Amino acid sequence: MSTPALELTGLKKSFGKAEIIRGIDLSIGKAERHAVIGPNGAGKSTLFNLITARFAPSAGTVKLHGEDLAGLEPFQINRKGLSRSFQITNIFPAMTVFENVRCALLWSQGYKYSFWNLVNRSRELTEGADRILDQINLLERRNLPAGTLSYAEQRALEIGITIAGGADVIMLDEPTAGMSNTETDYITDLILKVTAGKTLIMVEHDMSVVFGLADRISVLVYGEIIATGKPADVRADARVQEAYLGAALEAEH
Amino acid sequence: MTVSDPRTDIPKGARPEEQITTDPSKPAQRMRSGSLVLTLAPWVIASVVLAILPMVFTNNSALTIMNQMSITIVFALAYNMLLGQGGMLSFGHAVYAGVGGFACMHIMNMSDFFSTIPLVILPVFGGLFGMGLAMIVGAFSTRNAGTVFAMISLGVGELIAACSVIIVAFFGGEEGVSGDRTYAQPFFGVEFLQQIEVYYLTAGWVVVSAALMYLWSRTPVGRMANAVRDNPERAEFLGYSSRWVRFYSFVASGFFAGVSGGLFAINYEILTEENLNTASSGIILLVTFLGGVGFFFGPIIGAIAFTLLQTVLSLSTELWAFYAGILFLSTVMFFPGGLAGLLMMHVPVFKLGKASSLIKPYLMTLLPAAIGLMGLAALVEMTFHYRHGATGDNEMTVFWTTFDSHTLMPWLVAGAITLIGLGIAKVTAPALREAWSEATTAGGAS
Numbered sequence: 023m024s025t026p027a028l029e030l031t032g033l034k035k036s037f038g039k040a041e042i043i044r045g046i047d048l049s050i051g052k053a054e055r056h057a058v059i060g061p062n063g064a065g066k067s068t069l070f071n072l073i074t075a076r077f078a079p080s081a082g083t084v085k086l087h088g089e090d091l092a093g094l095e096p097f098q099i100n101r102k103g104l105s106r107s108f109q110i111t112n113i114f115p116a117m118t119v120f121e122n123v124r125c126a127l128l129w130s131q132g133y134k135y136s137f138w139n140l141v142n143r144s145r146e147l148t149e150g151a152d153r154i155l156d157q158i159n160l161l162e163r164r165n166l167p168a169g170t171l172s173y174a175e176q177r178a179l180e181i182g183i184t185i186a187g188g189a190d191v192i193m194l195d196e197p198t199a200g201m202s203n204t205e206t207d208y209i210t211d212l213i214l215k216v217t218a219g220k221t222l223i224m225v226e227h228d229m230s231v232v233f234g235l236a237d238r239i240s241v242l243v244y245g246e247i248i249a250t251g252k253p254a255d256v257r258a259d260a261r262v263q264e265a266y267l268g269a270a271l272e273a274e275h
Numbered sequence: 276m277t278v279s280d281p282r283t284d285i286p287k288g289a290r291p292e293e294q295i296t297t298d299p300s301k302p303a304q305r306m307r308s309g310s311l312v313l314t315l316a317p318w319v320i321a322s323v324v325l326a327i328l329p330m331v332f333t334n335n336s337a338l339t340i341m342n343q344m345s346i347t348i349v350f351a352l353a354y355n356m357l358l359g360q361g362g363m364l365s366f367g368h369a370v371y372a373g374v375g376g377f378a379c380m381h382i383m384n385m386s387d388f389f390s391t392i393p394l395v396i397l398p399v400f401g402g403l404f405g406m407g408l409a410m411i412v413g414a415f416s417t418r419n420a421g422t423v424f425a426m427i428s429l430g431v432g433e434l435i436a437a438c439s440v441i442i443v444a445f446f447g448g449e450e451g452v453s454g455d456r457t458y459a460q461p462f463f464g465v466e467f468l469q470q471i472e473v474y475y476l477t478a479g480w481v482v483v484s485a486a487l488m489y490l491w492s493r494t495p496v497g498r499m500a501n502a503v504r505d506n507p508e509r510a511e512f513l514g515y516s517s518r519w520v521r522f523y524s525f526v527a528s529g530f531f532a533g534v535s536g537g538l539f540a541i542n543y544e545i546l547t548e549e550n551l552n553t554a555s556s557g558i559i560l561l562v563t564f565l566g567g568v569g570f571f572f573g574p575i576i577g578a579i580a581f582t583l584l585q586t587v588l589s590l591s592t593e594l595w596a597f598y599a600g601i602l603f604l605s606t607v608m609f610f611p612g613g614l615a616g617l618l619m620m621h622v623p624v625f626k627l628g629k630a631s632s633l634i635k636p637y638l639m640t641l642l643p644a645a646i647g648l649m650g651l652a653a654l655v656e657m658t659f660h661y662r663h664g665a666t667g668d669n670e671m672t673v674f675w676t677t678f679d680s681h682t683l684m685p686w687l688v689a690g691a692i693t694l695i696g697l698g699i700a701k702v703t704a705p706a707l708r709e710a711w712s713e714a715t716t717a718g719g720a721s
Contacts, residue, residue, distance in 0.1 A: 096511040114505040127512030133495035
């Protein structure tokens with residue numbers, strides 16, 4: 023079997039005495055779409071923050087393509103091909119939509135910290151950014167400050183920023199939170215389109231999105247994964263139904 | 276289940292017909308060709324203005340004021356690389372200009388070396404020394420923006436200012452370090468004996484520095500400085516270390532601050548502790564903010580306005596710093612975009628072609644307000660004269676009027692002018708506000 027794209031072993035995180043993540047083992051294969059679901063406070067976002075080194079784990083390891091990420095800074099992990107979005111929209115509000123995407127392209131196109139290149143002169147940058155804008159349907163909003171976009175557009179822009187750098191492991195934290203049904207469908211299609219062929223790990227509350235997108239699902243309850251498997255298997259799992267799905271499905275109807 | 280979101284007013288469904296017709300490369304090309312003339316025009320105009328200014332203002336004191344402006348422009352632009360572009364508030368940036376200036380003074384005094392270099396390149400050395408110091412300090416101060424950075428900048432500023440009386444060999448103690456610029460190698464026969472020659476040297480450096488700083492803001496690291504300012508965490512997840520981005524901005528800013536110090540050294544041929552103390556650091560913050568941190572040209576306007584205040588106003592009143600302080604306060608409170616922001620507010624009005632509709636309301640409000648403020652200034656001046664004038668010298672002159680400050684009449688007149696002027700402005704202000712909202716809205720009468 024080939025090396026998994028992302029592998030978590032014995033991952034733990036405590037804040038003071040509170041154990042938020044209590045030992046997680048998870049292996050996510052290449053080009054797999056994996057969804058992490060669970061009730062509020064289960065530690066989904068914390069898990070994301072541990073993987074991307076926003077927080078340091080208390081114990082355990084995170085491996086990206088077989089490489090241990092311990093001690094790396096977020097920007098170093100990003101350079102290794104892991105990119106993420108945030109639960110709360112996290113863009114550059116004062117810059118134009120185009121600039122937002124262009125900034126996301128700079129490192130992957132090898133510009134680093136250079137001060138001898140002018141960004142306007144680079145065709146690859148301009149065309150690359152416009153291509154991403156086209157993918158996320160924001161070409162018309164190109165020259166507006168990102169902060170003036172509608173909520174759904176900002177979420178789309180954030181996904182655009184996340185995928186722009188060409189990372190092969192994409193992590194999306196609740197991409198459809200706070201959206202109407204039409205917007206949710208729109209974002210779901212968008213995610214399918216832009217993550218084709220890539221590894222996708224997402225936290226999501228909306229069950230229709232999860233079952234529509236994911237190849238496999240992990241259910242996180244109180245810092246532990248109680249089930250991992252194909253959507254149909256997870257749906258049928260008695261423990262899952264008891265812990266989470268039952269309540270969520272009830273709320274849906 | 277998701278909730279319908281009231282923030283979204285436009286349905287965001289895919290609209291394929293519009294996407295297909297839009298060629299991704301076209302808007303970029305259109306922007307590029309159109310903006311070339313637009314980007315170059317201000318630079319050409321500014322250079323021409325700088326070149327002909329000394330023909331309009333020929334006397335030496337005017338040249339001195341213009342040189343002072345140029346030096347402040349370079350310094351304020353350098354400062355705005357931190358504050359405006361990088362979101363770093365420094366309370367001690369004068370030390371980089373000062374150290375650059377001191378280094379240049381020492382080079383001036385190394386007669387063997389100095390006689391082999393043309394004076395024109397001396398500011399480069401100032402820049403290198405400013406940059407060197409910025410590299411040392413930036414190594415630990417740029418870890419964070421915000422309060423930590425501001426506190427470190429203040430501490431380092433105080434520290435180096437204190438060093439100026441301890442390390443006498445470099446800072447020259449209380450007398451400072453002086454030198455003679457004319458010992459440099461003549462530059463195409465020019466020995467910089469005359470003020471006008473120094474003017475053109477300084478003006479040349481302003482154009483070059485401003486252009487370089489502008490270009491810097493267009494490079495990858497310059498763009499990322501904006502990104503880190505807006506959202507350091509997001510920048511980290513794009514592969515950039517926000518700390519390194521801040522460091523590079525800081526070092527570049529230190530370089531141009533050092534250049535401004537070098538220009539100061541050339542102009543005044545003396546540097547003292549005053550060039551790097553906290554007061555000077557405070558002034559450059561004030562200048563930059565007054566001009567507006569949100570636009571590249573903001574600090575230029577700020578430097579011009581502040582130097583005029585400082586030089587012209589200080590000729591007529593001892594209280595100029597008081598008025599400068601009030602101006603700064605009202606900028607922070609009412610126009611956080613600064614003078615540049617105030618100017619740029621009017622761009623949409625001109626685009627809508629409604630500028631003429633504002634002339635009358637502006638006159639109706641601003642003219643009485645100005646008269647009222649003059650009355651208020653007269654009251655301030657009279658109070659100052661009444662309290663601090665020499666005994667027996669009761670005569671004073673305010674706004675071309677001479678009177679006795681110890682009689683009641685002038686107080687009544689000034690008080691009445693203040694009340695009437697500001698009173699009229701208060702009455703006409705709502706009309707101006709209405710005219711403004713009308714002028715900034717598309718459609719309507721025009």
